[in-house]
Amino acid sequence: MNRLRNRLILVFGFATLAPLLVTAWISISLLDLSLSPTRELDQVSKSLEKTGKELYQRARESLKTDATLGRLNPQQFQGPERNSWPAAIQEFFASSEADRFALAGTNGDRLDYLVRHGDNVWVYSSSLHGVGMKEISDQYARARALVARDLRRGFTYTFVLLTAAIWIVAFLALIYFAHRISRPIQQLTTGLSEVAAGRLDYRVPSAGDDEIGAAIQTFNRMADELKQSQEHLVYVARLESWQALARKMAHEVKNSLTPIRLTMEEIAARQSGPGREFFEQAAQIVVDEVMSLERRVRAFSEFASEPEIAPKAIDINSLLEERIALLKAAHPDVIYSTRLAPDRPTAYADEDLVKGMLTNLLENAAQAAEPGGVVLGVTTAATDRVAIEVHDSGPGLDPQARRTLFEPTISFKRGGMGLGLSIARKSALLAGGDILLVQGELGGAAFRVLLPVA
Numbered sequence: 001m002n003r004l005r006n007r008l009i010l011v012f013g014f015a016t017l018a019p020l021l022v023t024a025w026i027s028i029s030l031l032d033l034s035l036s037p038t039r040e041l042d043q044v045s046k047s048l049e050k051t052g053k054e055l056y057q058r059a060r061e062s063l064k065t066d067a068t069l070g071r072l073n074p075q076q077f078q079g080p081e082r083n084s085w086p087a088a089i090q091e092f093f094a095s096s097e098a099d100r101f102a103l104a105g106t107n108g109d110r111l112d113y114l115v116r117h118g119d120n121v122w123v124y125s126s127s128l129h130g131v132g133m134k135e136i137s138d139q140y141a142r143a144r145a146l147v148a149r150d151l152r153r154g155f156t157y158t159f160v161l162l163t164a165a166i167w168i169v170a171f172l173a174l175i176y177f178a179h180r181i182s183r184p185i186q187q188l189t190t191g192l193s194e195v196a197a198g199r200l201d202y203r204v205p206s207a208g209d210d211e212i213g214a215a216i217q218t219f220n221r222m223a224d225e226l227k228q229s230q231e232h233l234v235y236v237a238r239l240e241s242w243q244a245l246a247r248k249m250a251h252e253v254k255n256s257l258t259p260i261r262l263t264m265e266e267i268a269a270r271q272s273g274p275g276r277e278f279f280e281q282a283a284q285i286v287v288d289e290v291m292s293l294e295r296r297v298r299a300f301s302e303f304a305s306e307p308e309i310a311p312k313a314i315d316i317n318s319l320l321e322e323r324i325a326l327l328k329a330a331h332p333d334v335i336y337s338t339r340l341a342p343d344r345p346t347a348y349a350d351e352d353l354v355k356g357m358l359t360n361l362l363e364n365a366a367q368a369a370e371p372g373g374v375v376l377g378v379t380t381a382a383t384d385r386v387a388i389e390v391h392d393s394g395p396g397l398d399p400q401a402r403r404t405l406f407e408p409t410i411s412f413k414r415g416g417m418g419l420g421l422s423i424a425r426k427s428a429l430l431a432g433g434d435i436l437l438v439q440g441e442l443g444g445a446a447f448r449v450l451l452p453v454a
Contacts, residue, residue, distance in 0.1 A: 015174040019166045026162055059128060060101050063113045067124040079119030089121050184212045191219055200227040232429060309430055313454040314347045314354060316388055320377045323358040333371030345381035347451035349431035357424040361390040361447050368394030374442055385450050394444035
C-alpha cells in the first residue's frame with residue numbers, strides 16, 4: 001500500500017474540501033438567515049399590494065357610479081381651449097379611450113375619472129381620504145431597497161471575513177503537514193549528500209514505518225554496507241601488500257635456508273675424531289632451527305597463496321559439530337558445548353575454507369580457555385546471512401590486541417606466528433562473508449563468522 005500517496009491525498013483533500021464544505025455550510029446558513037426578513041417583507045408587500053388594489057378598485061367603482069348618477073359635478077375642459085389643457089388631459093384626448101381612471105394629487109391621494117364628450121373632456125374627482133398611494137409605494141420601495149442593501153452588504157462582509165479566516169487556518173495546517181512530510185525527505189537528501197562526500201558514519205534518524213521510514217532504513221543499511229565494503233577493501237588492499245611481502249620473504253629465506261641445512265648435514269656426516277659429539281649436537285640445533293624457519297616460510301607461502309574457491313551448500317550445524325569432535329582429542333581437559341539453530345541453516349561457501357576458519361578459531365579458543373575452561377559454539381540464521389560464533393572462557397583480549405587482531409605477523413601467544421586469524425579472515429572474505437570480534441558470553445573472547453545463505 002502506498003501510504004505516502006494516500007497521506008498526501010488525504011492532506012490535500014482535507015486542505016481543500018474541508019474549507020469548501022465549511023464555507024458552503026456557513027454561506028447557506030447566512031443566506032437563509034438573511035433572506036428570512038426579505039421573505040416576510042415580501043409577504044407584507046403582497047398583502048399591502050392586494051389591499052391597495054382592492055381599495056383602488058372600490059374607489060373606481062364608487063367614482064364611476066357617482067359620475068353616472070350625476071352626484072358629482074365634473075370639471076369640464078372645452079375643445080377650443082385644448083392647448084391650455086394639462087398634459088394628462090391632452091394625452092387622454094389623443095387616445096382612443098372613452099374613459100380613463102388616473103391617480104392625481106401630490107401623493108396620489110385623489111382619483112380622477114376622465115370621460116370623453118365629443119371634443120370636450122369631463123373630469124370627475126374623488127378623494128382617497130388621505131391615503132397617498134404614491135407615497136406608500138415610494139416608502140415601500142425605499143424600505144425594501146434599504147433592507148436588501150444592508151443585508152447584502154452584511155452578508156458579503158461576513159462571508160468574506162469567514163472565508164478568509166477559514167482558508168488561513170487551512171493554509172497553516174497545510175504548511176504544518178507538508179513540513180512533517182517533507183522533513184524526513186530533506187533529512188534523507190542530506191544523508192545522501194553526506195555519504196556521497198565520503199562520510200560513511202552519517203545516519204538518518206528513522207521517521208516511522210511508512211515509505212519514507214522504509215527508505216531511511218534502507219539508506220542506513222546501505223551506509224552500513226558501504227562502510228563494511230570500504231573496510232573490506234582496505235583490509236584486502238593491506239592483505240595484498242602483506243602477501244607480496246610474504247612471497248618475497250618466503251622465496252629469499254627459502255633460497256638461503258636450503259643450502260645451510262644441506263651444508264650442516266654434510267659437516268655432521270664427515271666429522272670424526274675428538275669433538276664429534278659437539279659438532280653433531282651443534283649441527284642438529286642448526287638443522288632444527290632451519291626446519292622451524294622452513295615451517296614459517298611455508299606458513300607465509302600459504303598466507304600469500306590464493307586457493308581455488310569451490311562454493312557449495314554446507315550444513316553449518318554438522319560442520320561445527322564435526323570440527324569440535326576433531327579437536328576434543330587434542331584438548332581433553334576443555335569442555336565443549338554447542339547451541340545450534342533448530343532450522344539447520346545452510347551456508348553457501350567453500351567447505352575447506354570454512355573448515356580452516358573453524359579449526360583456527362576453535363584451536364585458539366581452547367588454548368585461551370586452558371584446562372578446565374569452556375568453549376561454546378553457536379549457530380544462528382538471518383535473512384541473507386548465517387553465523388557461526390565461537391566463545392571461550394579465557395582472559396579475553398586487551399585493547400592493543402583488539403586493534404591489531406587480524407593483522408599478520410602479530411602474535412599474542414607463545415609459539416604463534418600471527419597468521420592464523422589473518423588467514424581465517426581472508427578465507428571468510430573469499431567466501432563472501434567476514435569474521436567479527438563480538439561480545440563474549442563466557443567472559444573471554446568471541447568471534448562471529450558470517451557466511452552467505454545457500
